Amino acid sequence: MPAPRITMRQLSEILRLKHQAGLSHARIAAVLDLSKGVVNKYVSLARAKGVGWPLPEGMDEAALERLLFPAPVLPGRGAEPDHNTIHQELKRKEVTLQLLWAEYAAAHGAGALRYSQFCERYRRWRALQRRSMRQQHRAGEKLFIDYCGPTVPVIDPGTGEIHPAAIFVAVWGASSYTYAEATRTQSLPDWIASHQRALTYFGGCPMLLVPDNLKAAVTRASRYTPEVNDTYMEMARHYGMAVLPARPYKPRDKAKVEVAVQVVERWILARLRHHTFHSLAALNAAIKDLLVELNERRLQRQPHSRRELFERLDRPAMQPLPAEPYVYAEWKYVKPGIDYHVDIDRRLYSVPHALVGHRLEARITATTVEIFHKSQRVAAHARHGPGAHSTLAEHMPAAHRKHQQWTPGRFLNWAQAIGPATLHVVRAQLEGRPHPEHGYRACLGLLNLGRHYGNARLEAACARGRAIGSPSYRSIKSILKSGLDRARAGVEPSAETQALPLHANVRGPGYYH
The missing domain is CATH 3.30.420.10 (Ribonuclease H-like superfamily/Ribonuclease H)
Known part of the structure; x- marks a missing residue:
């Protein structure tokens, strides 16, 4: 029997109008906009299959179609494969149509289809399924x-x-x-x-x-x-x-x-x-x-x-779960400033000073901050509150590590051992700044001057700098370089100089003698 030329809804309506309404075939054809021959054909087909109206209990349009229009049997031997099972089995790794046909042939013996017919029927069945079913998804993939x-x-x-x-x-x-x-x-x-x-x-x-x-x-x-x-x-x-x-x-x-x-x-x-x-x-x-x-x-x-x-x-x-769950971490690109620190959420973390200016990656978890350069971890810090900084000594240049070893008390003790004038100049570097560490560099400079010129000359230069109202590292260095500490170390500040407010940038007239 060829495929139906009308829908199952139309066929149901033909049977209802024939058996329930008692209309003639000509009237049914006029109502449904069909030819009288089509109505005759499908009424006869339904009668041959024992179908009248109302439809048997439990029979829907799909069941009616299967009854009146069974799937055509392809030439050759007959046992119909279970296409749905074939479709599901093909999702398994290494399962092929050849293997499934071999299992099917072994089960049905002489009644089995040839391999080509087996594949053709499966392809026809798959073409009739929903579009989304056509994709082949491997198990566990x-x-x-x-x-x-x-x-x-x-x-x-x-x-x-x-x-x-x-x-x-x-x-x-x-x-x-x-x-x-x-x-x-x-x-x-x-x-x-x-x-x-x-x-x-x-x-x-x-x-x-x-x-x-x-x-x-x-x-x-x-x-x-x-x-x-x-x-x-x-x-x-x-x-x-x-x-x-x-x-x-x-x-x-x-x-x-x-x-x-x-x-x-x-x-x-x-x-x-x-x-x-x-x-x-x-x-x-x-x-x-x-x-x-x-x-x-x-x-x-x-x-x-x-x-x-x-x-x-x-x-x-599917693959097993790992022994440990994943720890959530966010990644971002960072670039350290000249102080070899990177800024992450207003917190500063040090990296090796040689990486200043390089583009680095930061991996940030709830408790740690890790810094990577070319996929290699170069720094790891504990994460802490806003406004703080974390500096590791091994990230600092050698000069900065020495700088880190000093404290205000250590600088003052060193200066006191040299003399009161040096103590006065060192105290001037540490006081009147937002933080004592801001004066460390000047104090280290004075320490180097003492090593180069000797502590006696440094004390004399500091005395002259104090006398002229300029107790700064730059003034002391200039005095020593020009030898003024030897020539006129005891110059007293004039009344005009004394009237001026004391400030590191105000030298006074005695500075130029």
């Missing part, structure tokens, strides 16, 4: 991830403020086994945490993650070379997975999760639309209960549930 479009309101019981919760969805390619949860945002921390909870729920990891091109996953979308977020990539590596973002504007790449999102919206969110939630925990508890029911339901056109397929296909093929 891909996990598709996306967010639902609608959000769920969560009401703060104290303030009455409404927070829209995002709905995260993850679905296995081979089995369609689904996970869903609510999060406060779609930001990177929530995105990563949802992945971790999903993998714990599944009890294992896929080989590939297939996300959409949202900002938490992809920093630059591209059809050929998408740039995956560093934190997302690190999380995937920790679990032994790779990230393969769907191509922009290619919905077929993520048809699996598009269907899963639609199912979650219809079978979970729609059923919660009349509920009021005052916390994410309460919302996720409700989602969890409905999720179990969703995964236990039989799939359309298949005799299996998502859970049954998951246990048979994906669970045996």
